[in-house]
Amino acid sequence: MGKIDILKIARIAQEQKKINPSIIDATIGMFYNDERKLIIPMVEEAFHQLNVFETFKYGATDGGKIFEDNVISWVLDEKLELLKEKYLITGLSTPGGSGALSLIFNSYGKPGEKVLVSDLRWRYDYFIKSAKMDVHEHRLFLNGSFDLEDLEKQLTNLSQKQKRIIFVLNDPCHNPTGYQLTDFEWMGLIDVLNKFSQNEIILAYDIAYFDYNPLGFKEARKPFEYLLKLKSHVQVLICFSASKSFAIYGVRLGGLIGLHPTEEGYKYFKKFVVDDALGKWSTAPSVGVGIFNALSTKKDQYIEELNKLTHTLKVRGDIFVEEAKNAQLNIYPYSGGFFVLVHSKDPERDYELLVQKGIYLIPMETGLRIAICGITTNEVYGLASKIKEIIGESND
Ligand SMILES: Cc1ncc(COP(=O)(O)O)c(C=O)c1O
Numbered sequence: 001m002g003k004i005d006i007l008k009i010a011r012i013a014q015e016q017k018k019i020n021p022s023i024i025d026a027t028i029g030m031f032y033n034d035e036r037k038l039i040i041p042m043v044e045e046a047f048h049q050l051n052v053f054e055t056f057k058y059g060a061t062d063g064g065k066i067f068e069d070n071v072i073s074w075v076l077d078e079k080l081e082l083l084k085e086k087y088l089i090t091g092l093s094t095p096g097g098s099g100a101l102s103l104i105f106n107s108y109g110k111p112g113e114k115v116l117v118s119d120l121r122w123r124y125d126y127f128i129k130s131a132k133m134d135v136h137e138h139r140l141f142l143n144g145s146f147d148l149e150d151l152e153k154q155l156t157n158l159s160q161k162q163k164r165i166i167f168v169l170n171d172p173c174h175n176p177t178g179y180q181l182t183d184f185e186w187m188g189l190i191d192v193l194n195k196f197s198q199n200e201i202i203l204a205y206d207i208a209y210f211d212y213n214p215l216g217f218k219e220a221r222k223p224f225e226y227l228l229k230l231k232s233h234v235q236v237l238i239c240f241s242a243s244k245s246f247a248i249y250g251v252r253l254g255g256l257i258g259l260h261p262t263e264e265g266y267k268y269f270k271k272f273v274v275d276d277a278l279g280k281w282s283t284a285p286s287v288g289v290g291i292f293n294a295l296s297t298k299k300d301q302y303i304e305e306l307n308k309l310t311h312t313l314k315v316r317g318d319i320f321v322e323e324a325k326n327a328q329l330n331i332y333p334y335s336g337g338f339f340v341l342v343h344s345k346d347p348e349r350d351y352e353l354l355v356q357k358g359i360y361l362i363p364m365e366t367g368l369r370i371a372i373c374g375i376t377t378n379e380v381y382g383l384a385s386k387i388k389e390i391i392g393e394s395n396d
Contacts, residue, residue: 006123006362013360024359024379029175029338030249031212031309031373042305043246046294050287059286061278063093063255067289070296071255075207075240077217079224083259086228087236088266090258092277093284097208097241098127099277100256101168104204104237105131107276109166115204116158116167120332120341120366122175122206124168140177144333146185152192164200167193172220173209173337176362176369178317180213180335186226194231201234208241214314214336217303232261242292244338245306253288313337316372316380323384330395338373342387343395350391357390359383 010028017023032038062068068091076083083089094100101124109115111132117124118140128135138154139147158165169189172180181189193201213220227236235258242253256273260266277284295302313336320340324331330343344350347363354361354368362369368387372380388395 009360009362016358016360020358022358024375024383026371026375026379026383027360027362028374029244029371031244031247031313031338032376033309033312034376034378036376038247040247040305040309042295042298042302043248043291046291047287049294050290055286055290057286059093059283059289061283062091062274063284063289066293067091067093067255070293071240072257074245074292074296074299075221075238075255075257076224077221079221082228083224087259087261088263090260090266090269090273092256092258092269092274093289094254094256094277095252095281095284096243097206097239097254099252099281099284100237100239100241100254101204101206102127102130102280103256103273103276104166104202104239105133106280107273108164108202108237109133110162110164113162113164114158116154116165118168118170120174120177120364121168122170140179141333146179146181146189148185148188148192151189152195155192155196159196159199162199164202165196166202166204168204168206170206170208171210171223172207172213172215172335173339175209175337176339176364176367177332177341178334178337178339179332180337181223183222186223187229190226190229193234194229197231197233199233203230203234203236204239205236206239208239208244209337211245211306212310212313212337214310214317216310217306227259230261235260235265242288246291246295247309248288248291251288251291252285253292254284312377313373316375316377319377319380320370320372320384323380323382324388327385327388329384329388332367338371340370340372341367342370342391344368344391345394350394353390354387357386359386359390361387 013025013027017025072091114136119137139150210220238257240255243249258269332341351363
């Protein structure tokens, strides 16, 4: 599933929907409100008020000091002061969360070595392959919960073969399942990572959807407290996606935030990660940096806007989960976010069957991903039972 071309399938669905509006296009991870609007008015206003000179001239490779402070403060928010007591903190602008991920694999990975990812995952494989590395999978779920035991087993396997292990964690609103670690699982995860003190662990913490956490903006930052319990062989590199938090998908802005327990780790980031960005894209787009810096000055007001989107998403998720239960449609554990994953024994076949009935989803290795972010609440009603009817036993 890590190598499906989602953008290509989404393009087909978009073309078909133009011809026939009754088509359900639940392919891509972009949030549309119930009026089918993608753009958030406050973001559009910030875009129109950009200083053209500042936008057109070359920016800084790291996004500049103002961006660095803003992105650290946006992401870590009220947990910043606590984290500062333990970590040296860095921030860097990137082209989307994708850029942040790509920097991690290139700057911290060694060609030929492996990156630890869950069996159900977004398409990290592209970035990993491009860094000439391979994937090593751990099983995400056991009986509907995070499978900590398998994580430890796979870490043990890898720890015997390579000194440094990059482990990708996508939480909350996991893509493609919508899973969210419980507090208990977070603590268990920290304990597991702490056991590997003979190795060097890079926790690539992909928080792409954390601003849509149904528990709210402040609560979404609670896991940062758990990171304080990590031992010094674990470095946390947080991948932030402005694409998602500001609905500026095509602008290509994100950020990489480093929590470095040692001076050495801090210096490495400042030298090698920034150099890697310079060697890849020179600077992230100034348009995004400008929009982000402007909205950072209106954070409280913007969070209110975000809350509306999160609420809509929660309503859609609740309807789908409830109807799935009634229709006995088997889904993976969902707590919130852009996607729900439906079990399927033959995703390619089921994908084709659903297309014939005007429903476009994304086929993955063991399921079909439904982007409830991209369809209206009205389109969610009845969808679970339609899917069950079409894919039948393949879902049992
Ligand atoms: C899990 C996950 N991480 C990161 C990203 C990166 O998004 P972007 O590069 O647009 O910020 C995405 C985008 O779909 C995603 O689903």
